[in-house]
Amino acid sequence: MSQHDPTVSVRQMLDHAREAVEMIQGRSRADLDTGRMLNLALVRLVEVIGEAASRVPEEFRSRYPEVPWRQTVGMRNRLLHGYDTVDFDILWAINW
Numbered sequence: 001m002s003q004h005d006p007t008v009s010v011r012q013m014l015d016h017a018r019e020a021v022e023m024i025q026g027r028s029r030a031d032l033d034t035g036r037m038l039n040l041a042l043v044r045l046v047e048v049i050g051e052a053a054s055r056v057p058e059e060f061r062s063r064y065p066e067v068p069w070r071q072t073v074g075m076r077n078r079l080l081h082g083y084d085t086v087d088f089d090i091l092w093a094i095n096w
Helices: 004-023 030-035 036-054 071-081 086-090
Strands: none
Touching: 030 036, 030 071, 030 086, 036 071, 036 086
8 A cells, every 4th residue: 555545544543543442441531630641642642643634635535524534633733733731621522
């Protein structure tokens, strides 16, 4: 597969989302406040998911309107550029 193949980015999104789901299993929202490693890892995984989503061409995205492409990329941008004001309630509320 080519680096420009959108399925590569979609696979990255899926792999990182699965990892995030595994990471939060058995955890509570409070764990996000107290667990620095969980906090950093979850933020990073969401950043990577959003970055991969941003590389998926619009033509491909339009075939899968059930995926919240714009919101996924927007979350990545918010985390990356507003790291000092991350709202962990919003991060935790992502529909994993």
